[in-house]
Amino acid sequence: MKGxxxxxxxxxxxxxxxxxxxxxxxxxxxxxxxxxSPATLTRTVQRLEAELGHRxxxxxxxxxxxxAEGQRFREYAVQALELWQAYRxxxxxxxxxxxxxxxxxxxxxxxxxxxxxLAPFRTAHPQVRLDLRTGDAAAALARLDEGEADVTVAGIPxxxxxxxxxxxxTVTDLVLVTARDRPDPGLDGPFVLPQRGLVREAAxxxxxxxxxxxxxxxxxxxxxxxxxxxxxGCGTGVVPRLVLEHSGVRDRISVLPAAPAPEPFPIGLCxxxxxxxxxxxxxxxxxxAQW
Amino acid sequence: MKGxxxxxxxxxxxxxxxxxxxxxxxxxxxxxxxxxSPATLTRTVQRLEAELGHRxxxxxxxxxxxxAEGQRFREYAVQALELWQAYRxxxxxxxxxxxxxxxxxxxxxxxxxxxxxLAPFRTAHPQVRLDLRTGDAAAALARLDEGEADVTVAGIPxxxxxxxxxxxxTVTDLVLVTARDRPDPGLDGPFVLPQRGLVREAAxxxxxxxxxxxxxxxxxxxxxxxxxxxxxGCGTGVVPRLVLEHSGVRDRISVLPAAPAPEPFPIGLCxxxxxxxxxxxxxxxxxxAQW
DNA sequence: GGCGGACGTTGCGGCAAGCGCAACTTTCGC
DNA sequence: GCGAAAGTTGCGCTTGCCGCAACGTCCGCC
Numbered sequence: 001m002k003g004x005x006x007x008x009x010x011x012x013x014x015x016x017x018x019x020x021x022x023x024x025x026x027x028x029x030x031x032x033x034x035x036x037s038p039a040t041l042t043r044t045v046q047r048l049e050a051e052l053g054h055r056x057x058x059x060x061x062x063x064x065x066x067x068a069e070g071q072r073f074r075e076y077a078v079q080a081l082e083l084w085q086a087y088r089x090x091x092x093x094x095x096x097x098x099x100x101x102x103x104x105x106x107x108x109x110x111x112x113x114x115x116x117x118l119a120p121f122r123t124a125h126p127q128v129r130l131d132l133r134t135g136d137a138a139a140a141l142a143r144l145d146e147g148e149a150d151v152t153v154a155g156i157p158x159x160x161x162x163x164x165x166x167x168x169x170t171v172t173d174l175v176l177v178t179a180r181d182r183p184d185p186g187l188d189g190p191f192v193l194p195q196r197g198l199v200r201e202a203a204x205x206x207x208x209x210x211x212x213x214x215x216x217x218x219x220x221x222x223x224x225x226x227x228x229x230x231x232x233g234c235g236t237g238v239v240p241r242l243v244l245e246h247s248g249v250r251d252r253i254s255v256l257p258a259a260p261a262p263e264p265f266p267i268g269l270c271x272x273x274x275x276x277x278x279x280x281x282x283x284x285x286x287x288x289a290q291w
Numbered sequence: 292m293k294g295x296x297x298x299x300x301x302x303x304x305x306x307x308x309x310x311x312x313x314x315x316x317x318x319x320x321x322x323x324x325x326x327x328s329p330a331t332l333t334r335t336v337q338r339l340e341a342e343l344g345h346r347x348x349x350x351x352x353x354x355x356x357x358x359a360e361g362q363r364f365r366e367y368a369v370q371a372l373e374l375w376q377a378y379r380x381x382x383x384x385x386x387x388x389x390x391x392x393x394x395x396x397x398x399x400x401x402x403x404x405x406x407x408x409l410a411p412f413r414t415a416h417p418q419v420r421l422d423l424r425t426g427d428a429a430a431a432l433a434r435l436d437e438g439e440a441d442v443t444v445a446g447i448p449x450x451x452x453x454x455x456x457x458x459x460x461t462v463t464d465l466v467l468v469t470a471r472d473r474p475d476p477g478l479d480g481p482f483v484l485p486q487r488g489l490v491r492e493a494a495x496x497x498x499x500x501x502x503x504x505x506x507x508x509x510x511x512x513x514x515x516x517x518x519x520x521x522x523x524g525c526g527t528g529v530v531p532r533l534v535l536e537h538s539g540v541r542d543r544i545s546v547l548p549a550a551p552a553p554e555p556f557p558i559g560l561c562x563x564x565x566x567x568x569x570x571x572x573x574x575x576x577x578x579x580a581q582w
Numbered sequence: 583g584g585c586g587g588a589c590g591t592t593g594c595g596g597c598a599a600g601c602g603c604a605a606c607t608t609t610c611g612c
Numbered sequence: 613g614c615g616a617a618a619g620t621t622g623c624g625c626t627t628g629c630c631g632c633a634a635c636g637t638c639c640g641c642c
Contacts, residue, residue, distance in 0.1 A: 011302055027590060037631050042591060047629095053384035053570055059590070061638055069382060076378040080371060087367040091360060093344035162631070279344055318619060328602050333620060338600090350619070352609055453602075453626095 012084060014044050015077040018056070021045065022074050025057075025064050032158040033266070035166045048073075092124055093283035100129035101280050104149035106137045108223060109267065111246040113153060117169060117269075121287040128280060136222060138197040144272055150281055152270045155198045155240070165276065168268040169288065172242040174202055176256040182233040190217030190235035192226055199223075202263060203238040227253065240265050301567075303375060305335050306368040309347070312336065313365050316348075316355050323449035324557070326457045339364075383415055384574035391420035392571050395440035397428045399514060400558065402537040404444060408460060408560075412578040419571060427513060429488040435563055441572055443561045446489045446531070456567065459559040460579065463533040465493055467547040473524040481508030481526035483517055490514075493554055494529040518544065531556050 021030045021041070031038045049056050054069035066074065105114055110132070118130070133149060143149040144164060156166045178189075191207070193216055194200045207214045217235040220226045223243045230237035231252040244250055269288055275281040312321045312332070322329045340347050345360035357365065396405055401423070409421070424440060434440040435455060447457045469480075482498070484507055485491045498505045508526040511517045514534045521528035522543040535541055560579055566572040 028588080038590070039592080039632080040630060043629075046591090050568065050570075051573070052382070053574065054382065061589095064590090072382055073378070076374065079374055083367065083370055083374060087364070091343070091345065091363055159631095277341065282342075283344065319617085329619065330603080330621080331601060334600075337620090352618095355619090450602095 012081060014048055015081055017041060017044050018048060019074065019077050019081070021057070021064075022066055022070065025066070027064065033168060035156070035158065035160050035168075037159070088286055092287060093279060099280050100131055101151065101284065102131040102133065102149045103151045103153065104133045104135065104140050104143045105153040106140070106155070106223075107134055108240070108243045108246055109153040110134055112242050113169065113267065117153065117288055118284075121284050124287060125280075125283060136197065137199075141270065144270060150271065150275060151284060154267065154270070156266055156268045156270055157198060158266070160270070163273055164270055165273045166268055166270045167285075167288070168266040170242075170268075171264045171266050172240045173264050174199065174206065174238055174258075175241045175244060176258050177227070177230055177237045177239060177244060177253045178235075178256060179231050179233040180252050180254040190215045192216075192218050192220065192229050192235045192237040194223070194226060194238075195219040195221050198265070199238065199240060202265060206238070206258075206263070223247075240267075242267065303372060305339055306372055308332060308335050309339060310365065310368050310372070312348070312355075313357055313361065316357070318355065324459060326447070326449060326451050326459075328450070379577055383578060384570065390571055391422055392442065392575065393422040393424065393440045394442045394444065395424045395426065395431050395434045396444040397431070397446070397514075398425055399531070399534045399537060400444040401425055403533050404460065404558065408444065408579055409575075412575050415578060416571075416574060427488065428490075432561065435561060441562065441566060442575060445558065445561070447557055447559045447561055448489055449557070451561070454564055455561055456564045457559055457561045458576075458579070459557040461533075461559075462555045462557050463531045464555050465490065465497065465529055465549075466532045466535060467549050468518070468521050468528045468530060468535060468544045469526075469547060470522050470524040471543050471545040481506045483507075483509050483511065483520050483526045483528040485514070485517060485529075486510040486512050489556070490529065490531065493556060497529070497549075497554070514538075531558075533558065 017030065017034055017036065020034055021027065024030045024033070027038060027041055031041045034041075036044075045056060052069070052073065054073070055067050056070035056073060057064045058067055103114075103118075114132075121128075122130070133143070135143075137154040140149070140152040140154040141161065141164065144152055145161070153169075156168065160166045191203075191214060193203050218229060220229055223239055224247065226237050226239060227244070227247050227249050229235070231249045236256065244253065244255070247253075269285070271281055271285065276285060308321065308325055308327065311325055312318070315321045315324070318329060318332055322332045325332075327335075336347060343360070343364065345364070346358050347361035347364060348355045349358055394405075394409075405423075412419075413421070424434070426434075428445040431440070431443040431445040432452065432455065435443055436452070444460075447459065451457045482494075482505060484494050509520060511520055514530055515538065517528050517530060518535070518538050518540050520526070522540045527547065535544065535546070538544075560576070562572055562576065567576060
């Protein structure tokens with residue numbers, strides 16, 4: 001599959017992209033954070049500029065900056081979205097929705113995010129049966145594809161496979177951890193890394209950027225297993241900070257200062273785009289706060 | 292050519308259709324006034340309702356009525372459009388646009404509408420050369436098709452050919468007229484009707500609705516010619532009220548009371564949809580008030 | 583001084599959103 | 613009962629918008 005056309009109408013996506021860009025002032029950054037291709041972002045802004053008849057950004061070689069017209073349009077965009085949100089807050093999806101929704105989440109997400117994240121939806125639609133499955137973050141997107149889950153809550157890659165829509169709910173960062181009561185293996189000691197998945201990829205990038213040979217001592221499957229090995233002194237581990245903070249073994253682990261700041265690690269909701277039409281999914285989507 | 296897909300992005304069309312419908316409470320009426328097919332209107336409302344998760348209208352056999360949620364959404368729609376309009380008023384298309392625009396208008400439109408209609412555009416963009424052509428209303432749309440005009444100001448049919456976009460600027464009604472100083476030929480006397488065009492079609496419908504045999508005395512080409520014949524006492528004429536009011540011979544003509552109220556006659560702007568992307572056309576479009 | 587990477591833009595292919603036409607259902611009036 | 617009127621729906625078609633990948637440009641770095 002190559003391109004997709006617009007899948008589901010979202011009248012405000014252009015405004016949201018624009019607003020994010022006014023803050024990041026960096027096309028690549030916004031493109032990653034909002035899970036759209038750079039081409040789409042460029043064209044979305046071009047389209048806005050054509051409709052308005054004004055340039056919104058000055059693209060200098062030294063980065064982009066907001067023009068005066070862009071600033072005024074930013075005010076409009078903020079107000080328009082607030083107006084919409086006010087309407088949505090007052091008139092959410094009708095209660096008494098029934099049916100069931102299958103949510104797939106990582107263990108960490110269950111502990112750290114799910115309660116707060118789903119509370120508004122649960123309050124509004126107590127009749128809806130929520131089936132919650134847990135598992136490896138790497139399996140989350142596959143579950144969506146296979147139709148075995150309607151929503152996932154997990155780390156999400158910057159670029160999603162095409163039929164999916166993602167929304168970042170929070171960001172954490174990766175931390176390097178060692179056993180607290182063991183001699184410090186340091187940043188050159190053996191590493192304990194996840195076998196696969198987003199954390200592994202991010203860890204690989206980070207380690208490669210340091211340019212030193214890496215000794216991988218073991219590659220457990222799952223964050224809890226990884227932390228257990230680290231607590232046992234098997235080496236230096238890499239995990240999202242959020243995982244560490246909610247771990248049962250956090251008392252036995254300490255965080256190493258990381259030389260180049262590790263990249264932020266986005267965690268969010270993911271659904272099939274086509275499902276945004278289903279009332280249940282749309283209700284959940286609209287009842288979860290935008291990051 | 293059958294369907295068209297959406298031609299030019301107009302984020303607010305759905306809201307405008309919805310608002311018109313809240314006032315007419317009649318799908319057919321709104322469909323005609325806004326120049327969209329009944330199917331499109333139905334589906335636009337259905338789409339809104341699906342996105343919101345609420346029914347906006349109750350479709351009873353006895354006509355449609357706004358639901359409570361519809362009323363609240365109406366407030367939102369009004370505010371959203373006002374916000375947008377406020378932005379547009381403050382930041383119209385940039386001045387210093389140059390180039391030329393060919394406007395085609397009927398004689399009546401030139402006299403009655405053009406000055407007020409184009410004043411804001413002229414003020415904002417004095418550099419733009421305006422080529423004004425006049426002619427038969429029936430020829431207006433053909434001129435657009437052939438690319439010989441960029442904009443027309445004329446009576447517009449309820450259903451436009453596909454590649455065109457129309458906007459009603461004002462409405463007038465048809466009136467029956469006779470020579471003031473002649474014996475009244477009455478409503479059964481000979482008629483003077485335009486040879487073709489929208490007025491002829493509307494006149495035919497009106498006459499047919501009365502169900503009496505019609506004696507057409509002459510079929511001049513153009514409203515001014517028609518009024519001249521009427522002033523000469525050739526028979527009873529049918530013209531838009533606006534034409535009569537701006538005619539040079541209006542002193543010699545009097546209006547007959549019409550038995551069934553004649554249908555309103557919309558007059559407006561018309562452009563090629565694809566041209567809404569061109570800065571000049573877009574500027575003109577955005578600087579003309581919505582009816 | 584050339585080479586590589588970061589950053590934004592553009593050519594291209596493709597999917598599906600959304601349009602109008604026409605047929606259909608339901609309701610009301612004569 | 614039959615026909616007109618009003619809204620909905622099946623259908624085919626166009627085209628807007630998406631992502632991919634190639635491209636141009638500018639910077640820093642050895």
